[in-house]
Amino acid sequence: QVQLVQSGAEVKKAGASVKVSCKASGYTFLSYDIKWVRQATGQGLEWMGWMNPNSGKTVYAQNFQGRLALTRNLSTNTAYMELSRLKSDDTAVYYCARKDGFWSADPWGQGTLVTVSS
């Protein structure tokens, strides 16, 4: 079945960077964009951006321009989200999701908690 499995929880200091992985299985990785969304504790969903694994093209939300890098490794069918210059309000659960033919997100990874301490 189609599945996205994310890397484990991270604890980082303010100012550092974090890199979260999202390993895809059960479908042709090159054929679907991967989106990234985050959710602070008790808050709603926030769009971060997406990447086309075939071309490597990325689209980033304005809030993350200059701090966010979405990449991929085609040999392992893995997408990566790297966020730099971390601040305490970057503490959140980060999700990857596959962008399907209707541009909706399905399925989602299980989420990765990133905690930023000062």
Place this chain on the structure above:
Amino acid sequence: SVLTQPPSLSGAPGQRVTISCTGSSSNIGTFDVHWYQQVAGAAPKLLIYGNNNRPSGVPDRFSGSKSGTSASLAITGLQADDEADYYCQSYDRSLSGSGVFGGGTKVTVL
């Protein structure tokens, strides 16, 4: 949030609840709307795609619609395990095609 949803709604078992999602011509007026269900402690799950389509496995008690710059999600025959947060999502051409979410609606089954 770019898309506006009511923060909370409630209903008794068996009742119908409708969640609204209001946007503008640059988002809902241009792009499809999708809906996600998120139960406590879990990742969001796709509930409705392309305004009014249900993925396989989603009960027909859930239905979506869109008109102009607004959309809505209806849940009929409310059940205890429908208690969750619901989010609408679209895209916005004024934000270079970035995705946008509603703030989410907490549905409580009384």
